[in-house]
Each structure stands twice: as C-alpha cells, then as structure tokens.
Amino acid sequence: xxxxxxxxxxxxxxxxxxxxxxxxxxxxxxxxxxxxxxxxxxxxxxxxxxxxxxxxxxxxxxxxxxxxxxxxxxxxxxxxxxxxxxxxxxxxxxxxxxxxxxxxxxxxxxxxxxxxxxxxxxxxxxxxxxxxxxxxxxxxxxxxxxxxx
Amino acid sequence: xxxxxxxxxxxxxxxxxxxxxxxxxxxxxxxxxxxxxxxxxxxxxxxxxxxxxxxxxxxxxxxxxxxxxxxxxxxxxxxxxxxxxxxxxxxxxxxxxxxxxxxxxxxxxxxxxxxxxxxxxxxxxxxxxxxxxxxxxxxxxxxxxxxxxxxxxxxxxxxxxxxxxxxxxxxxxxxxxxxxxxxxxxxxxxxxxxxxxxxxxxxxxxxxxxxxxxxxxxxxxxxxxxxxxxxxxxxxxxxxxxxxxxxxxxxxxxxxxxxxxxxxxxxxxxxxxxxxxxxxxxxxxxxxxxxxxxxxxxxxxxxxxxxxxx
Ligand SMILES: [Zn+2]
Numbered sequence: 480x481x482x483x484x485x486x487x488x489x490x491x492x493x494x495x496x497x498x499x500x501x502x503x504x505x506x507x508x509x510x511x512x513x514x515x516x517x518x519x520x521x522x523x524x525x526x527x528x529x530x531x532x533x534x535x536x537x538x539x540x541x542x543x544x545x546x547x548x549x550x551x552x553x554x555x556x557x558x559x560x561x562x563x564x565x566x567x568x569x570x571x572x573x574x575x576x577x578x579x580x581x582x583x584x585x586x587x588x589x590x591x592x593x594x595x596x597x598x599x600x601x602x603x604x605x606x607x608x609x610x611x612x613x614x615x616x617x618x619x620x621x622x623x624x625x626x627x628x
Numbered sequence: 629x630x631x632x633x634x635x636x637x638x639x640x641x642x643x644x645x646x647x648x649x650x651x652x653x654x655x656x657x658x659x660x661x662x663x664x665x666x667x668x669x670x671x672x673x674x675x676x677x678x679x680x681x682x683x684x685x686x687x688x689x690x691x692x693x694x695x696x697x698x699x700x701x702x703x704x705x706x707x708x709x710x711x712x713x714x715x716x717x718x719x720x721x722x723x724x725x726x727x728x729x730x731x732x733x734x735x736x737x738x739x740x741x742x743x744x745x746x747x748x749x750x751x752x753x754x755x756x757x758x759x760x761x762x763x764x765x766x767x768x769x770x771x772x773x774x775x776x777x778x779x780x781x782x783x784x785x786x787x788x789x790x791x792x793x794x795x796x797x798x799x800x801x802x803x804x805x806x807x808x809x810x811x812x813x814x815x816x817x818x819x820x821x822x823x824x825x826x827x828x829x830x831x832x833x834x835x836x837x838x839x840x841x842x843x844x845x846x847x848x849x850x851x852x853x854x855x856x857x858x859x860x861x862x863x864x865x866x867x868x869x870x871x872x873x874x875x876x877x878x879x880x881x882x883x884x885x886x887x888x889x890x891x892x893x894x895x896x897x898x899x900x901x902x903x904x905x906x907x908x909x910x911x912x913x914x915x916x917x918x919x920x921x922x923x924x925x926x927x928x929x930x931x932x933x934x935x936x937x938x
Contacts, residue, residue, distance in 0.1 A: 592738050592739055592759050593738065593739050594718070594738040594739065594744045594758075595740065597717075597738050599715070599717040600717050600718055601717070602719070609829070618740070619740075620739065620743050620744065621739035621761060622739070622761065622824075622827075624825055624826050
C-alpha cells in the first residue's frame with residue numbers, strides 16, 4: 480500500500496463504524512444525517528472483504544463522536560455494526576450495537592394513514608421491539624410491523 | 629366492586645380482560661332494565677363526540693346513550709364547516725374539547741388517532757373507530773349480543789366472513805373473542821383480505837387458535853355465529869379490485885340452507901349487499917337485535933368510566 484493510500488484510509492480521531500452489511504454504508508450515513516456538506520473528513524469503504532460477513536462496508540468519520548441517540552440510529556440502519564472510538568490512530572473503545580427495546584422519533588412508520596404521519600400533529604413516532612431474530616419493531620400507534628436487516 | 633373502567637381510556641378491546649367485559653355486560657343488563665326511562669347518573673357531565681369520519685349509527689348510539697344517562701352532549705364532525713375541516717390538528721381539537729367535557733369519543737380515519745387523543749386529553753377517551761385498526765365498543769356490543777343469544781360466548785363455533793384486513797369491527801370482534809374460550813374460529817375471506825401480519829402476530833402471542841379459509845361452504849354446517857362484515861370501498865386503492873371481490877362473499881338463503889337451525893348472523897351495519905334482504909325475515913338474522921344493543925352497552929361503558937352506578 481502506498482503511503483498516500485494508507486494516509487487516506489485512516490483517521491486520527493473520530494469514529495469507525497465497522498461490520499456494516501455490504502451496500503448499506505450510505506444508509507448508515509443517511510441515518511446519521513451526514514451528507515458530506517458538514518465538512519467531516521469521511522472514509523467510506525464498500526463491499527470490502529470480511530472474515531465474518533464475507534463482504535462488508537466500513538465508515539470512518541474524522542472528528543465526530545456518536546452520542547447514544549446516534550448509536551441507536553446506527554443500530555437501526557445496520558444491526559451487525561460495531562462502533563469504535565479512535566484517538567491518535569488507536570482504538571480506545573469498541574462496542575457492538577444492539578437494537579434498543581423502544582425507539583422514539585427515529586423510525587418512520589411505513590403506514591401512510593398512521594397518525595404519526597399526519598401533517599401538523601404534535602406526535603413523534605414510537606416503536607417497540609418485538610421478537611428476537613429477525614429484529615422487528617411495531618408502531619405503538621397503528622401496530623404496523625417493520626423488519627430490520 | 630372493583631371497577632377497572634373508572635377514568636380509563638378505551639382504545640382497544642385488548643385493553644380489557646374477560647372479567648372486565650363480564651362486568652360491562654352486567655351493567656348492560658341493568659341499562660336494559662331501565663330501557664325507556666331517563667336516568668340521571670351522568671347529570672351535570674358533558675360528553676364530547678368528535679367524529680372526524682362520517683358516521684350515523686355509532687354517533688347516534690353514543691349520543692342517545694349519553695343523553696339517556698342525563699349527560700349533555702357536544703359534538704364536532706368532519707363534515708361540518710368547522711376549523712377541523714379547515715385543517716386544525718386533531719391534537720388542538722382534542723385540547724379544546726378536553727376543556728369543555730368530561731369524556732371524549734373520537735372517530736378518525738387515521739390509525740392511532742384515538743391513542744394520540746388519549747395521550748393528550750385529561751378526560752377519558754373512547755375510541756369510536758380509528759382507521760382500519762380498532763373499534764372496541766362495537767366488539768363489546770357484538771360479544772354481548774352473542775351472550776344474550778346463546779347464554780354464553782364460550783364453546784361456540786364462529787365464522788368471521790369478509791374484510792379481515794381493513795374491517796376494524798370484525799378484527800375487534802376477533803380480538804374480543806381472544807378473551808373467551810370459543811370452539812372453532814374460522815376466518816373466511818379472499819386472500820387479499822386476510823388479517824394483517826400484526827393481527828396474526830397478536831393472535832399467535834395469545835395462543836389463540838383460528839383457521840383461515842377462502843370458502844364458507846365446507847364449514848357452514850358447524851357454525852353457530854356467522855359474523856359478516858362489509859367490504860369497504862374506501863379501503864381499496866383500486867376500484868376494479870373492489871368490484872371483483874365484493875360480490876364473492878354474499879350470504880343468502882342458499883348459503884344458509886345447510887346451516888344449523890340455531891345459527892345466528894351478526895353484522896356491524898351498515899350493509900351494502902353482503903347479506904341478502906331475504907335473510908332478514910329468518911330466525912338466523914340477529915343483526916337488527918345486535919344494533920338494538922348498541923345503546924345499553926354504551927350506557928354501561930359510559931357509566932363505568934364515569935364511576936357511577938346504574
Ligand atoms: Zn404507525
């Protein structure tokens with residue numbers, strides 16, 4: 480690997496989201512609200528080899544640490560992901576994400592006539608986790624079930 | 629006696645146990661004994677009716693029930709030229725009604741509307757139907773009807789015919805049956821009108837046994853209660869699909885020729901053409917009797933929520 484490439488492939492301090500199912504990196508970024516215009520130096524690896532998953536995506540974001548809400552968002556977009564905090568090129572903390580039992584305001588109900596999708600109503604979506612694998616969430620208002628990958 | 633209804637919201641029939649429902653039926657018996665006389669159990673109370681979706685029967689039935697108990701009734705409806713029609717949020721309308729009333733009945737075409745109203749209002753909220761989801765008071769009336777006709781809800785064989793996907797009354801009846809111990813329960817519908825996944829998941833979670841089938845014919849001979857529901861046009865995105873399906877599930881004299889003599893036909897009304905008028909005069913027709921129980925059951929519910937004896 481040339482020194483140029485390795486310089487681009489690493490971050491000094493920030494967050495590494497690893498073990499994202501192949502092809503879902505952009506969804507993880509979207510879930511975090513990162514469009515590129517925020518100015519974070521961001522590395523996106525897609526469909527790279529993985530021992531565990533065969534293929535995987537990886538996202539590295541320089542200068543950003545995730546709060547608990549953002550960790551939940553990553554979990555909902557990519558259940559198999561691991562999140563590492565990097566300081567001075569070294570991993571300080573590594574966590575496997577887990578699907579929260581209840582999520583508020585993070586998922587959109589797919590049912591168009593759910594009250595949470597009605598305009599001008601002061602209501603946030605609320606989903607409860609039901610069952611183990613596959614991970615499913617159920618809308619607390621209309622009962623619609625959503626399966627996560 | 630312990631009254632679990634007191635001050636409670638009524639969003640789904642699943643919020644209540646068998647014991648709760650049996651207490652309600654006792655009160656409905658009492659309400660029937662007072663038929664014709666006006667009570668003053670709710671004198672000085674205001675019941676608000678917020679019907680954002682067209683309705684005649686349910687609304688009248690609540691209104692008569694409230695007035696028979698001596699309550700005053702205020703109402704808003706979506707059809708009127710109110711601020712509601714001009715786009716005021718459900719939440720704001722509910723806050724306004726909450727300030728004027730002691731109990732609010734909500735009907736709305738969005739699923740979850742009654743739950744949201746219940747979260748906002750301090751007064752108890754009763755779901756008068758939310759989209760395709762719940763219609764708990766109809767389920768209470770339907771269960772009470774079976775109890776009055778057969779003396780029991782347990783052990784009977786049920787066939788639920790029609791729109792099990794979008795029909796909130798028939799699904800609420802099914803949910804209500806899970807609180808009892810019925811014999812066989814058949815869900816008779818064309819494939820696209822089978823219950824939604826979350827409904828089947830709920831039944832599975834409760835360990836409730838029922839059998840989906842496409843045809844009434846092979847099972848009609850064992851059925852005690854035939855619950856028929858309307859295939860609602862407004863639930864279909866494609867009118868052609870509606871036309872294709874609505875004629876295929878019609879109950880007429882020929883359908884009933886192989887039925888038990890004691891079979892009773894229930895229907896939440898209004899019907900379109902799913903029960904032929906020729907059935908009306910037979911001993912099988914129980915839907916007008918069922919409709920007549922709407923007021924006593926709702927009187928029972930309103931008085932229990934308000935914590936007053938009748
Ligand atoms: Zn929903």
